[in-house]
Amino acid sequence: MAVSVVPAAAVGWLRLRPERDPHRVVWDGLTSLLMSLTGGPLRRGLWIAGLLVLGLLLTLRLLPRADYLPEGNRNLVFAFILPPPGANVEFIERVMGRTVIERLAPHLRGEREPVVRHYFFVAVPRGVFMGVRARDPEQAGALVPLVNEVVGGFPDTLAFARRASLFGGFGEGRTIDMELQGRDIGRVMAAAQSAFGLIRQTLPGATVRPLPGLELAEPELRLHPRERRLAEAGWDRKVAASVVRALGDGLYVGDWFDGEQTRDIILRTRPWKSPGELEALPLATPSAGVLPLSELMRMERTAGPAELRRVDRRRTVTLQVSPPQAVSLEEALEKLKREVAPRIADLLPADGGIRYGGTADKLKQALSSMSGSFLLAVAILYLLMSALFRSFRDSLLVILTLPLATVGGVIGLQLLNRYTFQPMDLLTMIGFIILLGLVVNNAILLVHQTRAAERDGLPRREAVRQAVRVRLRPIFMSTLTSIFGMLPLMLMPGAGSELYRGLATVIVGGMTTSLLFTLLLLPSLLRLGEGRRA
Structure with a gap:
């Protein structure tokens, strides 16, 4: 337009006029x-x-501290409730579900502000996931304290609510995954419990979501190999680990192409209903014939987390931290590294460690890419002007x-x-x-x-x-x-x-x-x- 339409239009429309600039003195x-x-x-x-x-x-x-993506003004608030250990779905629906519905009822009927347009409530054995929308999108910000009040107050539970990010789900825009790792899950869990309280003190108003949880309350079976019997049977620890996988969810042994898509081949034993039945399962060994599992491994009944979480093959407990609105992601990360990490390092096992992931890891990559783009833009600009100016x-x-x-x-x-x-x-x-x-x-x-x-x-x-x-x-x-x-x-x-x-x-x-x-x-x-x- 500037080099084609404007000159052509100027030839026909512009007329020579005497210069009259009233601001010439200025x-x-x-x-x-x-x-x-x-x-x-x-x-x-x-x-x-x-x-x-x-x-x-x-x-x-x-220069302000860097952040990742803005959360926007989305009319949706997510909430999570982590119930006490042992709570089943029926208990969650009967006790928590009804209470939440009663607390939201005045807002659904329009008797109290903010007025709720609709909500959903999903109960699973490991917790509750719910979402709420306001009738007036301008009141979406007032939903956060409302939902925190609605989901709070249940005994022995951990509840928190946060506005949904415009670029993803709960906390996708501004989250820091503080990953505590180590072989001894008991010590890792203890460090996570201590870190949970320290984070809330260091970052008042922050939302901290533990994954998979902060309690070792789920039944867990641990199989310890009997080294001598394994050797006599012609097995080693690697084979024993593969056998245990086959006794559980299944062992991946390859894939098969059916002409349209590739399917995984999983080796799995018949289902067992009790630990005693698992111990009695017969196993065919190369050197000792058929032996029950109890001959080759010792079973320990203990408690563990709700799920086995591994990052880079290491047992991990993740604390997903969403900083308060007035704290940037980079500033929150620096506070975690400076004030929280040193105080829990001694609680971790000798092989333990702390990693940072989630959006914080993406921010590091984005800053590196943005810095390179900025320098490249300056270089291109300089070379382009050098060619034009000669x-x-x-x-x-x-x-x-x-x-x-x-x-x-x-x-x-x-x-x-x-x-x-x-x-x-x-x-x-x-x-x-x-x-x-x-x-x-x-x-x-x-x-x-x-x-x-x-x-x-x-x-x-x-x-x-x-x-x-x-x-x-x-x-x-x-x-x-x-x-x-x-x-x-x-x-x-x-x-x-x-x-x-x-x-x-x-x-x-x-x-x-x-x-x-x-x-x-x-x-x-x-x-x-x-x-x-x-």
Whole structure:
């Protein structure tokens, strides 16, 4: 459009008119002021060093902690209830289900606010999963305290509610998986219980979901091999482990293609109903004939977690932490590593360890990718301008104005955070990349106009003065257009558009500081060596 339709339309529609600029005095005054402020080598050196160094230092000092994806304003709240050990589905439905329905009834009938549109309640042996929607989407935020009140108060239970993420289910947008690992599941579970309380103290308001739970209350059978009998029967521990798998859920032995799809082949024994029946199962061994299981392995009856959870083949208890709304993911992760992990490290077994996964792991990968994308964008921008200017030096002058824009975006986020929490999530980071393409326009105008004036024979000082005077008005027009176009998105975001509030804030702050300080930095850079050239 800019290089095809606009020139064609200008030929037919634009008419030559005498220039009547009512603000000419303003532009002349600003030009004289800028030339006076950048006059003299010392002043120019101070402006260049001060603006560049101060911009970099402020950016590093004020840069907010990173976050992953915004949660959005979704009209859905999820809740989990972890019942006491031994509770069955009938007990959960009869005791918890009826109580939850009675507590929600006034909100369903519209007698109390917020009014609930509908809900679902799913009971399984290991807990309860439910979801609630508000009749008015604007009241979705008020559902969280309501649902916490509805699911709370049951004896010996752990209940929590959280707003559903726009990019996934419960806690998908902002979660940290703190994975405690070790062979001794008893010590790992004890460390998890201690960590659960420490996390809630360190991050007040955080939601902590233990997976699979914090109790060793489910019946568990452990089979310990009798080393001597195994050797006499011609088996080793590896074979014994495979036999145990076949006695349980089944042993994978291969696959079979039926002409349309591949199917797994699972080797499984006939089902057994009691531990005694399992001990009596006959096993055919290569050297000792048929022996009952009790001859080869010793059975221990104990208690264990609700499920066997392994990460990288290691027994694991995961604490899924969702930070409170006003704490970024990176800040929460640093607090867990600094204040929680050292205090539970001694509770883990000797072979134990702590890992961090979930969204926190994705954030680390995203930050690495975003940093590479930012540097690549700067490099491409520099090479592209070098080709257009046919000068690496002039392109470098334009690139040096970028720190002034980034510090403006950072300051904008800090000012916004004084009134409402705005994390520096991935969408906000994209705003800095967009900012690169916007702020260089002003610098390009000044550099191009200066070099054109010099080619026409003007000395450096007059060339810079002419560039500032001629390009001052277009710079203000283009910059103010971008700023005021983004202001509604920053100040009055609607449903759904709040996702881009951080992006708009970065662009408004970056364009504002670029407008104010590029007019000081670039003339100072362009006038370097002015005396020697004269």
